Amino acid sequence: MRTKLIAGIAIAACAGVAxxxxxxxxxxxxxxxxxxxxxxxxxxxxxxxxxxxxxxxxSVFAVxxxxxxxxxxxxxxxxxxxxxxxxxxxxxxxxxxxxxxxVTALNTRRDQTLEPFLRDxxxxxxxxxxxxxxDSQPFSINFTVTGAREAIDRVFESCEDxxxxx
Numbered sequence: 001m002r003t004k005l006i007a008g009i010a011i012a013a014c015a016g017v018a019x020x021x022x023x024x025x026x027x028x029x030x031x032x033x034x035x036x037x038x039x040x041x042x043x044x045x046x047x048x049x050x051x052x053x054x055x056x057x058x059s060v061f062a063v064x065x066x067x068x069x070x071x072x073x074x075x076x077x078x079x080x081x082x083x084x085x086x087x088x089x090x091x092x093x094x095x096x097x098x099x100x101x102x103v104t105a106l107n108t109r110r111d112q113t114l115e116p117f118l119r120d121x122x123x124x125x126x127x128x129x130x131x132x133x134x135d136s137q138p139f140s141i142n143f144t145v146t147g148a149r150e151a152i153d154r155v156f157e158s159c160e161d162x163x164x165x166x
Contacts, residue, residue, distance in 0.1 A: 024147025028154070036158035038151035046141035048127070050151060052159035060161045062105040062114055062131055066141065071134035073100045077154065081132050086124035098134070107164060115164045122149045123166060 029037045039049035045067040052059035071078060077097035085091040096103040097112055109113040121127060127143045156163045 009131070022104050024150065025055045025144045026147050028151075030158070035160075036063050036156055038155050040143050040145060042141045042143050044141060046116070046129075046143070048129075048145070049081040051099070052115045052161065055158075055160040057161060058109075060114065060156055062117060063102050064100045064104075064141070066131060068131075068136070068139060069133065070103065070131060071098050071099055071100060078134070079093055080134070082131075083130035084120070085128040085130070087126050088121050088128075091128075091130065107161075118148075118165050121145050122152065124148070146164060 026038050027040070027098050030037070035052050035055055037049055037051040039047055039051075041047050048067040050060065050061050051063065051067065052061065073081075077099050079095050080098045081093050082096045082098075082103055083091045083106075084095050092116070094105075094113060096105050097111070105111075105113040105117050112146050125144065125146045127145045128137055128140050129143070132139045152165060153163065
């Protein structure tokens, strides 16, 4: 968890520099010997990160870290509803894995939630994520995702994973 926090802080710092320069708000983080991570930070502290823990096919995943608790702490994720809205369009209900303060979209045989998410994100400038926490009221986080295509391509290359959005 500490590694995720440090990576998130580094990505936030990079995103702040990019914003000041008028470029994409995606920041990049690469620890020694580890694959590249890309992410954006919302104004309220939420983080959207593309990464892999290991390299190879199906290794890239997306994680959205919430500034609010999403469910009680357990070792196993719970699949729950989440709503994604790109550029103010229709809100789409999807089912992602909920952890205590994050949700994930994967690209595995059993869980193919990553591909549709990335396909929509490369065409968008704004993303609103509406969470349905287990023990509190629903809330939303907004991200600026302009420039997602480059971030996605760089993470897939670093993770030695075959891109799913060509």
